[in-house]
Amino acid sequence: MSVSLVRWSVLLLVLATACGGDEEEDPVLPPSAELGTGENDFEAMDNGDEVIVIQGPQGGFHLLGSVRVTGVERGDPKDLSDPKNPTTVFQVFRGTERIDAMGATFTQGLDRVEPGVYEMVGRFLILDILADDEVDGDTLRVTVEVRDVNGVQVSDERSIVAIPHPQNP
Numbered sequence: 001m002s003v004s005l006v007r008w009s010v011l012l013l014v015l016a017t018a019c020g021g022d023e024e025e026d027p028v029l030p031p032s033a034e035l036g037t038g039e040n041d042f043e044a045m046d047n048g049d050e051v052i053v054i055q056g057p058q059g060g061f062h063l064l065g066s067v068r069v070t071g072v073e074r075g076d077p078k079d080l081s082d083p084k085n086p087t088t089v090f091q092v093f094r095g096t097e098r099i100d101a102m103g104a105t106f107t108q109g110l111d112r113v114e115p116g117v118y119e120m121v122g123r124f125l126i127l128d129i130l131a132d133d134e135v136d137g138d139t140l141r142v143t144v145e146v147r148d149v150n151g152v153q154v155s156d157e158r159s160i161v162a163i164p165h166p167q168n169p
Contacts, residue, residue, distance in 0.1 A: 029116040031071030033154035035144045039122045042066045042113075045142070051160040053132045055168040056124075061132055065090040065104065065144065066121040067156070073148040074118040075109030085109045086148040090125050093141040101126040110146075132164035 036045045043066065045051065053061050067088060075085030090104035104125045110118035125142070129135060143157040 026112070026116045029070035031152050031154045032069065033144060033146055033156040034068045035142060035156040035158050036066040036068060036121075037064045038066050039064055042068050042119050042121050045158045045160060047159045049158070049160050050163045051140075051142075052165045053127065053135060053162050053168070054165045055132060060101075061127045061129055061168075062124040063092065063127065063140075063142070063162075065123045065125045065142065066119065067144045067146060068113070068117060068119045069110065069146050069154055070116055070118070072110075072118070072146055072152050072154060073150055074112065075148075077109035077111050080108050082109060084149050086146050088120055088123075088144065088146045090123060091143045092125055092127060093143070094135065094138055099128050099135070099140070101128045132162075132168050135162040136164055138162050 034044065036042045037051055051063055053063060055061055072086055073084050076082035079085075085108050087105065087107045088110075089106075090100070091098060092100040104123060106120065106123060108120075110120050113119050127135065138161070139159050140162050141157055141159050143155065145153065145155040147153045
């Protein structure tokens with residue numbers, strides 16, 4: 001291959017990389033948050049929905065929390081140290097009593113699912129309970145708040161009914 005052909009190949013590669021990304025620019029959408037659940041995919045959560053209480057391999061119990069947002073700086077989901085990553089906080093209440101283990105705070109980037117729409121899916125909301133029957137059939141209030149580096153804050157909450165997973169021991 002001639003030197004001139006190599007130079008043209010390198011130039012074309014540089015131009016192609018500079019001109020085309022795999023993501024289009026995101027539109028500016030109004031700030032919003034939608035609380036959900038789901039292990040691998042976002043599942044919307046409505047008031048009154050039954051949500052499964054799962055016993056983990058170490059014996060504790062958790063719910064799965066997810067959030068879908070717009071209008072916030074999403075950060076970089078592939079880089080936990082990115083200073084632009086937002087902070088997402090999930091909480092679980094029974095009446096006025098907070099029953100999560102206060103460990104559901106995540107400072108990490110959000111995944112882009114479509115232009116201007118970002119998600120965090122399948123986070124463990126560990127409950128401070130000794131047995132799933134402590135919450136069986138109870139109405140729990142689940143909240144989520146996302147704060148970005150620009151001071152934008154969005155939140156949502158749902159009242160759900162806790163149901164033990166059928167495979168819990």
